[in-house]
Amino acid sequence: MSDALLSGARARRAAELDAADDLAGLRERFTLPEGVVYLDGNSLGALAATVAARLADVVTEQWGNQLIRSWTEGDTPWWTAPERIGDRLAPLVGAAPGQVVVGDSTSVNLFKALVGAARLAGPGRTRLLVDAATFPTDGYIAASAARMTGLTVTPVDPAAAAEAMGPDTAVVLLNHADYRTGRLHDLPALTAAARAAGAVIVWDLCHTAGALPVGLDEHGVDLAVGCTYKYLNGGPGAPAYLYIAARHQSAFDSPLPGWNGHADPFAMAPSYEAARGVARGRVGTPDILSMLALDAALDVWDGVTVEAVRAKSLALTDFFLDCVAAYVPQGAVEVVTPAEHGHRASQVSLRTEDASGVMRELISRGVIGDFRAPDILRFGFTPLYVGFADAERAARTLGHIFG
Numbered sequence: 138m139s140d141a142l143l144s145g146a147r148a149r150r151a152a153e154l155d156a157a158d159d160l161a162g163l164r165e166r167f168t169l170p171e172g173v174v175y176l177d178g179n180s181l182g183a184l185a186a187t188v189a190a191r192l193a194d195v196v197t198e199q200w201g202n203q204l205i206r207s208w209t210e211g212d213t214p215w216w217t218a219p220e221r222i223g224d225r226l227a228p229l230v231g232a233a234p235g236q237v238v239v240g241d242s243t244s245v246n247l248f249k250a251l252v253g254a255a256r257l258a259g260p261g262r263t264r265l266l267v268d269a270a271t272f273p274t275d276g277y278i279a280a281s282a283a284r285m286t287g288l289t290v291t292p293v294d295p296a297a298a299a300e301a302m303g304p305d306t307a308v309v310l311l312n313h314a315d316y317r318t319g320r321l322h323d324l325p326a327l328t329a330a331a332r333a334a335g336a337v338i339v340w341d342l343c344h345t346a347g348a349l350p351v352g353l354d355e356h357g358v359d360l361a362v363g364c365t366y367k368y369l370n371g372g373p374g375a376p377a378y379l380y381i382a383a384r385h386q387s388a389f390d391s392p393l394p395g396w397n398g399h400a401d402p403f404a405m406a407p408s409y410e411a412a413r414g415v416a417r418g419r420v421g422t423p424d425i426l427s428m429l430a431l432d433a434a435l436d437v438w439d440g441v442t443v444e445a446v447r448a449k450s451l452a453l454t455d456f457f458l459d460c461v462a463a464y465v466p467q468g469a470v471e472v473v474t475p476a477e478h479g480h481r482a483s484q485v486s487l488r489t490e491d492a493s494g495v496m497r498e499l500i501s502r503g504v505i506g507d508f509r510a511p512d513i514l515r516f517g518f519t520p521l522y523v524g525f526a527d528a529e530r531a532a533r534t535l536g537h538i539f540g
């Protein structure tokens with residue numbers, strides 16, 4: 138078949154798939170520039186259409202006119218925003234209310250979670266198992282948390298982590314998805330293995346929350362962290378979150394006991410007494426502007442289930458892989474994302490020699506993905522605003538670059 142026929146057939150297929158897609162209309166809930174295919178929502182989610190006006194109101198009305206009263210007055214006082222927005226986010230990660238608090242960066246929440254986990258694990262256990270391919274910040278923070286708590290870090294391949302867990306394991310830190318390859322790790326089985334070994338498990342959900350079901354409560358996860366500026370579209374530097382399972386909250390001993398996590402912050406007491414519930418995961422005064430941008434961005438989930446998003450994500454990445462196989466010359470790229478659905482998160486990673494140069498060229502042609510050193514082209518698929526025609530155009534453009 139000629140190239141033109143080949144791409145014509147797939148472009149028609151894309152149009153059919155878009156026409157049959159129940160989530161296609163959600164794209165209107167976002168403000169995206171014309172003519173751009175945006176496949177980098179796993180680094181910075183797109184701008185939700187309600188955010189600009191909401192932030193303008195927060196600045197001019199809540200801050201400008203209401204001033205200090207906004208901390209405690211109105212329907213949505215600033216002071217309780219970390220717990221309120223945590224409860225909005227909770228269903229997206231399968232958590233019942235009262236277990237998610239929003240604030241700080243993922244790195245800071247990792248520190249709280251890891252030291253808190255080591256303290257929950259108690260004495261007598263010596264090892265902290267860490268995903269060997271982890272996103273760097275998790276490894277850096279884990280090393281410091283281990284030094285502080287007297288644990289020894291052992292890197293583990295998540296696929297073999299269950300066998301590495303034993304009576305000396307205090308804490309296990311795993312990424313739900315590998316940020317480089319897009320491999321999805323088996324959260325239910327690995328959580329069950331950690332609990333059977335008597336260890337405390339901490340999951341990093343940065344690359345899965347908002348893209349696929351996580352089921353924190355259902356699978357008995359102990360602690361979890363994640364950011365909100367990727368698939369949750371909270372905006373640049375949007376605050377992260379910390380999940381503390383209800384059963385651990387009364388014993389959770391934060392290494393950052395700031396006054397916002399105090400049982401009675403305005404008593405200004407000289408000594409610390411942790412708040413009841415997940416509020417003890419708070420530290421200092423929250424970054425309200427970013428937090429309320431996230432609050433507005435979460436409106437896009439009204440009437441949308443994570444299950445539907447997951448189904449579309451798999452269909453999109455399947456279709457993209459099919460188009461890449463058809464359009465890109467044999468041998469030009471190597472697919473590093475698993476083909477099996479059960480092992481694939483919401484991105485496709487392709488290895489190629491000059492990945493940095495190829496991505497620059499793609500971006501100049503209106504297809505925005507990203508590059509991860511040394512040789513990975515990364516394409517994130519956010520089903521809320523990415524369609525099948527986008528996937529087809531991205532693969533076709535990639536084919537032209539190699540063609």
Ligand SMILES: *Cc1c(COP(=O)(O)O)cnc(C)c1O
Nearest residue numbers: 242243244272312316341343364
């Ligand atoms: C994006 C990401 C982070 C980001 O950490 P910040 O402290 O929010 O900058 C951490 N861990 C993983 C796995 C990530 O993908």
